[in-house]
Amino acid sequence: MSTVCVTDADLVARARQGDPAAFGELIDRHRVAVYRAALAALGSHADAEDALQEAFLAAYRRLDSFRGDASFKTWLLTITWHQAINRRRSLIRMFRRMVDLGGAGDRVESIEHPGVSLIEQVAAIGPSPEQAVADEQLRREIQQSIRALSPKLRDALLLAQSGAYSYEEIGAMLEAPTGTIKWRVSEARKAIKKRLRERGYGDVA
Amino acid sequence: MAMWPDDEEHGTRIDPAIDAAARQMTDGVPGADLKARVLARIGERESSSRGWRLAWILSPAAAAAIILLIVIGRSFYGRDHRVESPAPQPPVAAAVKQQPASTTASVRPDTTPVTRVRSKPDAAYGLDANRTRTQSTPSEIAALVPAPLDVESIRVSALPPADSIRVAPLEAIEPIDVEPLAAPEIDDTQRRER
Numbered sequence: 001m002s003t004v005c006v007t008d009a010d011l012v013a014r015a016r017q018g019d020p021a022a023f024g025e026l027i028d029r030h031r032v033a034v035y036r037a038a039l040a041a042l043g044s045h046a047d048a049e050d051a052l053q054e055a056f057l058a059a060y061r062r063l064d065s066f067r068g069d070a071s072f073k074t075w076l077l078t079i080t081w082h083q084a085i086n087r088r089r090s091l092i093r094m095f096r097r098m099v100d101l102g103g104a105g106d107r108v109e110s111i112e113h114p115g116v117s118l119i120e121q122v123a124a125i126g127p128s129p130e131q132a133v134a135d136e137q138l139r140r141e142i143q144q145s146i147r148a149l150s151p152k153l154r155d156a157l158l159l160a161q162s163g164a165y166s167y168e169e170i171g172a173m174l175e176a177p178t179g180t181i182k183w184r185v186s187e188a189r190k191a192i193k194k195r196l197r198e199r200g201y202g203d204v205a
Numbered sequence: 206m207a208m209w210p211d212d213e214e215h216g217t218r219i220d221p222a223i224d225a226a227a228r229q230m231t232d233g234v235p236g237a238d239l240k241a242r243v244l245a246r247i248g249e250r251e252s253s254s255r256g257w258r259l260a261w262i263l264s265p266a267a268a269a270a271i272i273l274l275i276v277i278g279r280s281f282y283g284r285d286h287r288v289e290s291p292a293p294q295p296p297v298a299a300a301v302k303q304q305p306a307s308t309t310a311s312v313r314p315d316t317t318p319v320t321r322v323r324s325k326p327d328a329a330y331g332l333d334a335n336r337t338r339t340q341s342t343p344s345e346i347a348a349l350v351p352a353p354l355d356v357e358s359i360r361v362s363a364l365p366p367a368d369s370i371r372v373a374p375l376e377a378i379e380p381i382d383v384e385p386l387a388a389p390e391i392d393d394t395q396r397r398e399r
Contacts, residue, residue: 020244027240035235045233052235056243057250142219142226161227192223201219 008072016063023063027056030073033164034080037173040158041084042091043147051087055080074172077165081173141199145192153191156184 008029014022034055038048059079066075146154152174159170160181167178174181 020247023247024240024244027243031235031239035233036231039233040231043230048233049235049239052239053243053246056239057246060243060247138222139226139229142223143230146223146227146230157223158227158231161224162231163228164231189220189223193219196219 009068012063012066012068012072015060023060026072026076030076033073034076036162036164037077037080037159038084040155040162041081041088047087047091048084051084052080054087055083058083070172074169077169077173138196138201141196141201142192145195146188148195149188149191153184153188156181157188160185 006025008026011022011026015026031052035048035052038051038055039045042048042051055076059076062079066072146157149157155174156170159165159173160167165173167181170181171178176184
């Protein structure tokens with residue numbers, strides 16, 4: 001039988017019986033979505049990987065408590081989110097560095113493209129160097145503004161814009177109603193725009 | 206209320222930029238070895254938990270074995286101490302049985318208590334005990350054994366059968382009628398006298 005036809009519930013049942021391959025299949029299916037949630041919470045690839053590993057281990061330990069009320073993905077995302085939030089609280093120094101407006105924006109890029117400066121990246125891709133630099137400057141300013149948001153608004157915005165989750169899944173992760181999540185996303189946008197205006201980005205193209 | 210003159214236009218331009226920036230912040234894939242690492246840790250955990258389970262199963266057996274060893278050790282220890290005690294004296298009753306009956310004197314068995322060695326003697330008591338042990342040798346102890354007595358076995362003749370005791374039945378007693386007491390009549394003169 002092909003694994004494509006196997007549902008998450010089947011894999012969970014097999015994993016409960018001690019089949020590690022079934023749990024490995026579940027990891028393959030959901031690792032990207034789960035990873036993005038951890039990255040949204042922590043802002044660091046290394047920490048997100050660690051949190052992801054802990055989340056999968058915690059999920060394996062708690063497989064018996066999965067009742068199937070929600071989908072396995074939602075259940076796994078909830079566990080991951082709690083793991084990531086616990087890690088974020090324990091790594092308070094890193095959290096402050098994330099919120100810090102100065103220099104934090106370079107960190108993600110340097111991990112994604114080590115050894116390549118932002119200007120070089122923009123110059124290699126953009127239609128014109130001036131426009132590319134301006135766009136990159138704006139993007140960095142927005143990312144700094146996102147980091148400066150309160151945790152509730154930032155988490156909701158990042159999870160919503162990641163494109164990996166529905167509002168219902170975000171609500172399950174953040175333990176808030178869907179309407180509240182939508183409101184938080186809207187408030188986050190307003191706060192970012194306000195900050196950009198204060199920084200002179202009124203004529204952004 | 207809009208704080209910016211071209212707020213709506215600005216919003217339509219900036220929203221995609223916000224979306225793109227946020228998406229980029231959560232963009233990424235975990236390392237290729239994530240699955241292997243997680244499964245390896247699950248394997249480690251299961252092997253360690255299996256070890257713990259085995260320990261849980263074996264620990265009562267180990268405890269029982271230790272208790273058994275202690276009991277056996279104590280029994281051997283006690284036997285060794287009994288060997289160390291003075292040679293047992295021949296029981297007088299047995300000696301009496303073996304000898305032919307010659308007298309009818311009553312013989313009381315030797316009630317001398319058997320010497321017992323304390324496993325942990327007191328300091329003062331231990332000194333005396335050690336001294337006693339060093340002073341008395343088996344030959345001396347054997348010399349103290351009393352000579353076997355030459356006594357007849359005690360024969361008790363059976364009692365002659367006696368007549369049964371007959372008790373005459375009690376005679377029936379006639380019932381006694383008791384009349385209620387009546388208060389004596391006292392006149393005024395008698396009352397005054399009293």
